[in-house]
Amino acid sequence: MGRTLYSILLTLLLPVLVLRLWIKGRKSPAYRARWSERMGYSQRQRPSGSLVWFHTVSVGETIAAAPLIEAVMADERVSRVLITTTTPTGSDRVKALFGDRVEHVYCPWDTPGCVKRFLRRWEPTIAVMMETELWPNLIAGLELRCVPTILANARLSEKSAQGYAKLPRITKPMLSSFEAILAQHHNDAQRFIALGAATEKVHKVGSVKFDIQITPAQRSAAEALKHQFGDRFVWIAASTHRGEDEQILEAHAALRQAVPNALLVLVPRHPERFDQVAQLCHQLGPTVRRSSAELPQDDTAVYVGDTMGEMMVMFGACSAALVGGSLIEHGGHNVLEPAVWGIPVLSGPHVHNFEAICQEMQTAGALMIVPNSTELSTSLVRLATDAIECKAQGEAAAAFLETKRGALAAQLAHILALL
Structure with a gap:
């Protein structure tokens, strides 16, 4: 197919594109x-x-x-x-x-x-x-x-x-x-x-994603949020897609069997899914939504990040990060954003959008690939109960980033x- 035929077909599809936006x-x-x-x-x-x-x-x-x-x-x-x-x-x-x-x-x-x-x-x-x-x-x-x-x-x-x-x-x-x-x-x-x-x-x-920088405002906001979370193991599942949330909540439930006060920060990729994901989280346990300005309590199981533009702040307030879009065949998202904070970075196996970066990170010991919810919960338990390994994984992620700037x-x- 040449560009002329492509142009004709796309022009004919314009009503479909408009309908798609309307839907x-x-x-x-x-x-x-x-x-x-x-x-x-x-x-x-x-x-x-x-x-x-x-x-x-x-x-x-x-x-x-x-x-x-x-x-x-x-x-x-x-x-x-x-x-x-x-x-x-x-x-x-x-x-x-x-x-x-x-x-x-x-x-x-x-x-x-x-x-x-x-x-x-x-x-x-x-x-x-x-x-x-x-x-x-x-x-x-x-x-x-x-x-x-x-x-x-x-x-x-x-x-x-x-x-x-x-x-x-x-x-x-x-x-x-x-x-x-x-x-x-x-x-x-x-x-x-x-x-x-x-x-x-x-x-x-x-x-250029390797040249990511943490701004003073982001660092300050992350410290404030971390203080709100309290002294416990907090992990974030960032930019999740439909089909991943259930797996993540299943892993978090298993983690809480070993670490009862562990807190999950769950951030859906798309705003239109905020309400649906929040309802799903309530089935696991007490849930707080960031948009409500309500503070997480000691028994809070899930903190839903349902605001825009704060992902970097949330990474900085957590002890480990799973980057979403990778437990399903979406292709993954940017694994370098949590790495700059020096925290352990985890990902599912589907990372074709960031294939080269993920391969290099995994080789350097800076990325943990977890193929399913069982492996995810096992890795999280290990990080939550072994402070030395958790620190080493975070340092490896930060060090890898520095070598690539x-x-x-x-x-x-x-x-x-x-x-």
Whole structure:
């Protein structure tokens, strides 16, 4: 299939995309707002001067890209930055991190018309796509307008690479359009090259996620929350998805058999699941929701993190962390966020979104892979009852992170070289 057929099919599917947003809006009303932006329209005017556009998709990519965006904004040659996302939660994160210091709209759907309207409105000086944002018409539109485009913090799982390999007439021209592909890992770089990217344009520079920093405000808030939790073993299950919560609660029940006052901080990935997960937790034992501002008591079994933008704070208040999206075949989430706090990091076996990082962490003894709830509870009991091992696992995670820093400077240099 070529890009022409792809464009026709996607244009015909636009009513389905709108219907999908409407359906998702039942649980998350924000999906029913700002539809015009997804069609490429905007009431906002392009600011004068150079405009660097970052597309960060959702929450995780936005948080990871934040230090890079801040560094770009600090360059005197950059007049303004535009950040696009595709989800309301990603949009909320942009507003929380940057406020009115940046321009922000939703990314347009990848039809020729939507892309043309968007690019005609914003006319970016440089475009930076984060991680795996490969949209054929968007990339082609940027090339047509001679806008240098970088795929930053680029990653590509083996599964995704196999999918792109089935569409060579779309994939090869798209990858050839990038000025540079800044791969997180050697394996990612090789997959991009195998799909048609020019070898000289693919650079293995590491992940900017390694350059994560704890702010003074986050450290202070974490200490305050840790004080509220009291002197007991507290572990967090972060960014969980449907199908994981039951396994996590089962493991926590087993943990409490050995450590009766253990507390679970359970943070669902998506806000529309907050109420459902809270109801599920009540079946295990006394449950407190963070949004209620109620303090956890000595008998509280589960603390539901049902607020946005506080994940880093919650990591800092806990003794160990399980990163969700990995007990089911979702592909996992960022295992480096808890590592920076120097606490033991656990993950399920399904980590294809962070395959290289997880493999390296596991080899370094900085990540514990638990295939099921039984193994999860066994590992948690060991960490809760062996302070020496718990400390060693946390130190290994922090040490691994420190050895990998530096990708931010390398990626920044590639971006600024295009100004």
